[in-house]
Amino acid sequence: MDNSLRLGVFLCDCGNTMSKTIDFSAIKAKLERLDDIEYVAISHDLCLIKAQEAMQKDIRDRGINRVVVAACSPELHEHTFMNVLQRAGVNPHLLSMANIREQCFWTHPHKEKAAEKAMVQIVLAINRARLLEPVEKAEIPVNQDVLIVGGGIVGTEAAIELSHLNLKTTLIEKEAALGGKLNLFASLYPLQITPEEVLASKLKQVTESPNIDVLTSAELIDVRGQAGNFVARIKRGDEEFVRNFGAVILATGYDAQFASQLYGFETSTSIVTLSQLEEMLKSPAEIKKIPRNVGFITDVSDEHSRISTLSALRNALGVKEKFGSEVCILCKNLKVDGAGLEKLYHDCRNRGVIFLKFDKPPKISEEDGEIHIQVEDVLMPGEQMALSCDLLVVEEMVIPPSDSETLRSILDIGLDPQGFYQDNNIHLYPTFSNREGIFFAGNCHADLDLIRALTEASNVALSAYRLLAQGRVTIEAENVMIDPSKCRFCLTCIRACPHNAIREVQVDHEKRVAQIVDLACQGCGICTAVCPAKAIRFKDWSDDQILAELELVGAYL
């Protein structure tokens, strides 16, 4: 077979916009003189289907086996052109792009210098193209069952969504009953539905679904394996069993804790936390004396929490409704950035709840069961206001659940500085963990109101579905590969991999080596850079390819 390089260079002048300042035919003539160049084409609109079809035909007819595209940023159209290569029967990884639009013509006003830089970039892209290697696709089977840890409303919702998508789930909950925090809530304002009604309907769906297996009073002890093939050990009472899963969803929620050091006082009969107030509102008959004046204090700390604000507003309305008391909310800043929250705030105001905004924390003193508050409203600087109430409700800090540290070490995932689970990237992948096949939903990783948390439950169910629905996953095989003959099994890569995608394998009874798990690998190349033996090869970003782009330094000036 003929293995010689046959390079095709496709220049795009972006709808004639770039050809006004640069002579594309001159570039074409220069490029045609280079080695191994089979074909140079000038197009005006490579991003359009018609031009791509022509490009596909050129590649096929001329037997081109490396493609260079000099056009816009690879961030925009790398995938488009990879698909063209695929359709033309060339491995899509044999594409090299020169960014002559965003990083040349659009940013460098000096036309000649921009043209020169573009020429250098095209030549470098050609040199890089010579070093490219094909990466083959492969299909691997995945287990289609999903493990959900945490049987609160979010975990339950995710299980229901997955059951509608025909995926089997095992829902494990450490408490004796499902429902989590929702069991403690007195109301769900601004929703016109009670927590009991929500839970009853969800639990009905769970019990009726043949796809959901609920394990209460159960905990996760150990998880091994990788995405598509996790092996989990679950403990329930004295029995311990092993199950296989394709994906794991963590929905372990949050804990609430009163930070007395922030306030300088402890709770008492007249100072209660928001959770204690919820209990009182749930069973108002048990309260000896209905409070006449109720004060709320929120966001004393700078760590502002959406859950606490929402809870204060919700319960202020609850107090109005159940006790009929006068209510005053002392706050630094109310965050009402969610569906229905602005309305909730207005409902509070319409029902006569008074809001006072402070800058410095109010002074609180307690005398014979009466609470005296001294506060300076930001609208009336210099004026100290004196208020008194017979019940003061203080907010709690939202903290990670007690078992997050244990689960972190079992699953080998990251925690953020506050101790919540660390998203892969909050902007790009809000429900993804650093490991493929492990997802987060709800307040275990972000500060969310109920509606947002339920949206996440659906989101995470779809993420798991996307991974497992077909029962097999197409992967790029051995894009990153460890040469077993060079690997000394020093564990450097295993420790460095942020996605836990490297495992050890036994080559024979003496030698163990590290091996990349293709499905779990996310292609960052950190292992390639850290390997002291240079045993790891990253086909898409090899050292040679990166160094090739350092050639011709100084060429364009």
Added chain:
Amino acid sequence: MNTEGAFLPDIVAFCCAHSAYPAADSAGYLRIPYPENIRVIRVPCAGRVDVLHILKAFEKGADGILVLGCHEEACRHISGNIRAKSRVQKANTLLEESGIDGERVEMLTLAQNQGPKFAQIASEMNERIKGLGPSPVKPRV
């Protein structure tokens, strides 16, 4: 090459494909100019940049090197930016030992939409390297 007599440094910027590279694109979208003598090299993560790449760049004639990755705690690959930072420090030490000013290499962080910031970083680096003069190991042509 400097044809006009004044020294124009060659600067190589290793740019993370998830943050700094789109930031450089964004400078283009906004038509914010930065010096032409900045060579942008796209890498999958700042953590892919090895000390070897930095040293080789000097060998090939670079006068200054930027490693640009994601902001801390916002790295697409969790710890890639932190690793890049420590490698740049290591490269600094090695360069100082061999008589090259460690200030010629710097690791900075960017977000995708920070085109103006990219242009600013590029221009500042250009000025700084102009001040330092050509790299002592720059091949003579």
